[in-house]
Amino acid sequence: MLKLTRPRTAVRKPRLPDGVRIYAISDIHGCADLLQQMFTVIDRDLTTIGSMRPIHVFLGDYIDRGPDSCRTIELLTERARRHESVFLKGNHEAFLFEVLKDPAQLRDWKQYGGMETLISYGLRPSLNPDAAEQSELVRQLRLAIPMHQKRFFNSLRLRFVCGDFFFVHAGVKPGVALARQQEQDLLWIREEFLESNKRFGKYIVHGHTPVRVPEIRDNRANIDTGAYATGNLTLLTIQGNSMLAL
Numbered sequence: 001m002l003k004l005t006r007p008r009t010a011v012r013k014p015r016l017p018d019g020v021r022i023y024a025i026s027d028i029h030g031c032a033d034l035l036q037q038m039f040t041v042i043d044r045d046l047t048t049i050g051s052m053r054p055i056h057v058f059l060g061d062y063i064d065r066g067p068d069s070c071r072t073i074e075l076l077t078e079r080a081r082r083h084e085s086v087f088l089k090g091n092h093e094a095f096l097f098e099v100l101k102d103p104a105q106l107r108d109w110k111q112y113g114g115m116e117t118l119i120s121y122g123l124r125p126s127l128n129p130d131a132a133e134q135s136e137l138v139r140q141l142r143l144a145i146p147m148h149q150k151r152f153f154n155s156l157r158l159r160f161v162c163g164d165f166f167f168v169h170a171g172v173k174p175g176v177a178l179a180r181q182q183e184q185d186l187l188w189i190r191e192e193f194l195e196s197n198k199r200f201g202k203y204i205v206h207g208h209t210p211v212r213v214p215e216i217r218d219n220r221a222n223i224d225t226g227a228y229a230t231g232n233l234t235l236l237t238i239q240g241n242s243m244l245a246l
Contacts, residue, residue, distance in 0.1 A: 013241035014164035014203035021052045024167065024236040026059035026207025027090070027224040030066025030116060034233040035075055041235060041246065052239070056083050057160055059207045059223070060090025060169035060187075065113030066228040070120040073149045089156035090169045091187040091208065096153070103138040104131070113228075121145065158186050165238065166202035170209070171220070174198050194222075205236065214245035221245075 016022060023042050028035050046054060062076060063069035079085060095112055099105045106114065106129065118125050118137060121144040125137055145153075159181070160167040166178055171193035173185040178201050185193075190209055199219050207224030214234050215222040223245060227233040235246045 015241040016163040016165065016238055018240070019051070019053055020162065020239070021049055021054050022057055022162065022165070022236075022238040023054065024057045024059065024205055024223060024238065025233065026169070027061040027210070027227060028058070028066070028072055028233060029061055029064055029092070029113070029228040030069040030072050030120060031227045031231075031233060032066075032068035032071040032075055034227050034231065035072055038233055038235050039075070039079065045237070054083065055162070056080075056085040057162075057167050057205075058085070058087050059167060059205070060088045060156070061092045061207065061224075062090070063096060063113075063117045064092045064109075065116060067116060068120055069117040070149075073152060077148055077152050086160045086167070087152065087156050088160060088167060088169055089158055089187065093153060093156055094183075094187055099138060100142060103134040106134045106138060158183055161202065164203050165205055166200070167205045169207060171206050172200055172204060174200070178202060193220075205238075216243060216245065 025038060056079065058076065062072050076087065092112060095109055095114070099109050099114065115125055118141060121141060123137055123140050123144065126133060129137060158168070166172070168186050170187050171185070171189045172178060172181050173189060174192060174196040194209060197219065204220040206220060206222055209222060210224050210226035210229070211222050212225070214225060214236065221236060221243065223234045223236045225232045225234045237244045237246070
């Protein structure tokens with residue numbers, strides 16, 4: 001007897017609203033030259049999209065590790081004056097906030113590439129600053145960050161939703177509604193999210209965990225390609241239900 005099998009239901013691709021084109025970048029980590037190159041790519045593309053509404057979406061981790069954190073923030077703030085832009089918070093920005101509140105955190109920040117950020121703002125930390133130097137470095141950093149950059153840091157968002165897409169720095173906690181996600185998970189989660197094959201209610205676009213090449217899966221896209229270590233900063237372009245990573 002023939003056994004009848006039902007055809008598989010096609011999985012509906014996530015989709016942006018008509019007329020919207022998104023340019024998403026994650027984990028710049030002070031690589032200002034790479035960011036400038038990506039802006040050149042975007043500007044070239046903008047001349048071809050007619051009346052489309054372009055939105056720049058940056059997924060956090062603008063600072064630390066790479067050589068030009070200050071210049072990276074400057075490029076981003078300048079870009080936002082001329083283009084509709086969404087800036088999300090990364091765990092490295094969250095760490096900066098902790099350091100500014102508590103200089104003792106600077107010793108741990110060093111392990112996250114914080115010394116490179118201090119140097120980019122014109123400071124000269126020693127290799128192993130003691131408590132007195134930590135306090136002085138943080139005092140100097142507060143003075144060195146321009147007011148418009150402080151406004152930038154204070155305005156960072158945790159998430160951005162557009163159509164079927166949910167943009168976030170690290171990912172989301174499986175089994176928790178997107179509206180109830182906690183900041184700790186949005187900025188830091190790894191294995192529990194990365195190993196999940198579940199649908200999350202929206203298609204998740206994230207960074208945070210470096211991969212060799214952009215990772216486009218059925219339920220999520222990881223576009224952190226470790227720019228500070230690899231020299232490869234990824235741009236994800238989304239329009240309709242089409243995604244293209246460069």
